[in-house]
Amino acid sequence: MTTTKGKAFDTKLFKRLLQFAKPYKWQLIIAGIGAILLSVFAALRPNYMEKAIDIGIEDKDPESLLYYITLMGLVLLGQVTFRLLFIYYSNWIGQQVIRDIRVKLFEHMLKFKMQYYDTSAVGRLVTRAVGDIETIASIFSQGLFMIIADLLTMGVVLGFMFWKSWQLTLIVLAVFPIILYATRVFQRAMKVAFEEVRTQVANLNTFVQERVTGMKIVQIFNREAIEHKKFGDINKKHMDAWNKTVWYNSIFFPIAEMCTSITIGLIVWYGGLHVAESEAITLGVITAFISYIQMLFTPLRQIADKFNTLQMGMVAANRVFGILDTESQIKDIGTKELTKIKGEITFENVHFSYIPDEEILKGVSFTAQPGQTIAIVGSTGAGKSTIINLLSRFYEIDSGVISIDGTSIADVKLHQLRKEIAVVLQDVFLFADSILNNITLNDPSISEETVIASAKEIGVHKFISSLPDGYHYNVKERGAMLSSGQRQLIAFLRAYVSNPSILILDEATSSVDSYSEQLIQKAIGKITKGRTSIVIAHRLATIKKADLIMVMEKGKIVEKGTHKELLKNEGGHYLALYEAQFTEAETV
Missing domain, CATH: 1.20.1560.10 (ABC transporter type 1, transmembrane domain)
Incomplete structure (x- = not known):
């Protein structure tokens, strides 16, 4: 400078x-x-x-x-x-x-x-x-x-x-x-x-x-x-x-x-x-x-x-x-393109820190098979969201390898990598524009007819049609005219129409009402079908059907298994989390 x-x-x-x-x-x-x-x-x-x-x-x-x-x-x-x-x-x-x-x-x-x-x-x-x-x-x-x-x-x-x-x-x-x-x-x-x-x-x-x-x-x-x-x-x-x-x-x-x-x-x-x-x-x-x-x-x-x-x-x-002059870009030096993605995701001994010498991930390793739904649970700050940020290459890892279908994501063209991954976040960001443009993000290859057909498939067409001007309803800045549940449904439809090979859901149902949650669960079932999905969840009830559940604690994976397998682990982290939520629900 x-x-x-x-x-x-x-x-x-x-x-x-x-x-x-x-x-x-x-x-x-x-x-x-x-x-x-x-x-x-x-x-x-x-x-x-x-x-x-x-x-x-x-x-x-x-x-x-x-x-x-x-x-x-x-x-x-x-x-x-x-x-x-x-x-x-x-x-x-x-x-x-x-x-x-x-x-x-x-x-x-x-x-x-x-x-x-x-x-x-x-x-x-x-x-x-x-x-x-x-x-x-x-x-x-x-x-x-x-x-x-x-x-x-x-x-x-x-x-x-x-x-x-x-x-x-x-x-x-x-x-x-x-x-x-x-x-x-x-x-x-x-x-x-x-x-x-x-x-x-x-x-x-x-x-x-x-x-x-x-x-x-x-x-x-x-x-x-x-x-x-x-x-x-x-x-x-x-x-x-x-x-x-x-x-x-x-x-x-x-x-x-x-x-x-x-x-x-x-x-x-x-x-x-x-x-x-x-x-x-x-x-x-x-x-x-x-x-x-x-x-x-x-x-x-x-x-x-x-x-x-x-x-x-x-x-x-x-x-x-x-x-x-600020050099803060992800190095896009990849030359490979992922074609006919199966969806196998592999983390091999991945270390990462936002601040030097303060590791967030400490040697994380796991494999998600094609078409599997992997759930990640754990306490706040355990490193759950960091995993999905690294998969999309929003940050560079310190060491280790992250690969899709056996190809390191560092060797893949950045634009093509992110095109194959759709993310639904807990805090949904909507632009001051129509619902249609917020779904397509002004991609000319996605027609309004495609959006409507997709909305009907995942069960959100009725909600959008009930709004003034329907798909052309202006949601104002940050989607202020919609509830959190409605914004979440828009985010699911946005991910669905992009037709990704890999789907990531980050706390997507943690702050919605019961009616919206029913619609969201239906949408999740539809858009995860046939895709490798990573679900970060706070409510354990929403991930019972996951193929694999990973429990994270202080930057490490401390348990793996299905919902039933983890509940059998006496003294385990997952059982403790489940019992705490069950007790809380009973108290309420």
Whole structure:
């Protein structure tokens, strides 16, 4: 990750950013030509104004006056035309660039390990993908090209000034170092300030996103006042960060204005004293110099402002590239494809840890035969869900081998591996979309007719049809318009229509009502038929018919067998779990 903090400008980061503008070289050329001609036309206008005063007015020549006024009008027209081209294409390039960066960033984020999302704040990632990338656009629309145009204008203006009067130009240049120094100090201070601004924006977004998502918890536990105070503190830090930039602006711009006024005063004083003595200094030249000074100093002030915009964009680019440079992807180096999968799953001495030296799985080994239903039970934290996460390669194992039909999953193309595995989680995630799109996940190969037929097969068609708009009912964000049982049924149908070779059910019936559970049990019977299935269950009553039950404790498989076999094991873990649940049910 490139670091820009403390630097006024990071050339390496800027070159990397420019790589995204390379595909639009013709638009860059047009914008560049516009900037060059814009600077020339800007410098010509005071020149013709000088002629109009010295020849048209001083010499009382109305024809010359009309001629130079007409030239000034044509120059003004040229300025407007090329400014239009310049502004349009510089903004156009900026939008193209951020589109390309955003697509690349999102594609990169799609491949991250689950571990990355386990440790990264969602609000911060949203800030990077949306707010920071929008800020990058300003590098092209308001920063980079504007600075180039202003520098070109200043260079052309200085050339005209030396041509008109080197004495007056030296007076202007005598004041110039002061404003240059002030600009440099201003840029460095603003760089640090903008870094703090982006940090506080990310903190604010993260806080708001988490509290809005967890608003029910906030209200249930009566934490409105506490969260309001926390928000006030974070918001104040955000305000203070911005106020620091306001403070720097309030110091710099008055200094710049004062330098401009002093320079104009010196030009009028010196030029006025020497009008009669020097042919090179005339009233028209003095008037032209007043315009030139404005054209020289104003762009310099604007460059400072635009440089702030450029720096803010660079800070944003640094943050975005920080994510792009993050190596947190599962290595998709597999070359094999699983064809005609039977569904044999094998774990051989698998070790795994989320945190180094803190093993979650400690040498797990088992084999699921094709078409079998394997149930995994155990206490919280025993490693049950970790097994299914590893089978889908959401995480990389530390050692051992996981294979399907004798082929290590590390040798299989990641996309093809996950295509053959369907997972139904306890916490079902639904997008703010129709039921149909949540089932198909916008896969064009799955038709609505197929979805309806599948729903009828597993017994959920009646429930979906009872909703307003049926399969086109919008469930809103995270499926808020449905009960937990209804969301679970949608998840089962989603898994069924994907036609997987291997099915995984993770606590899929732990938080549903009895009616929904009946529908779910029917759906389970249908979708597990003929498929290798792994069921993680809390309710032991739901796995009595499993072909093999494995009991896990502290990252190890401590018992294996059928329901009847395990109940015969006096003093066994499974019997203890079963008796505890039976006693609990009797008490209720």
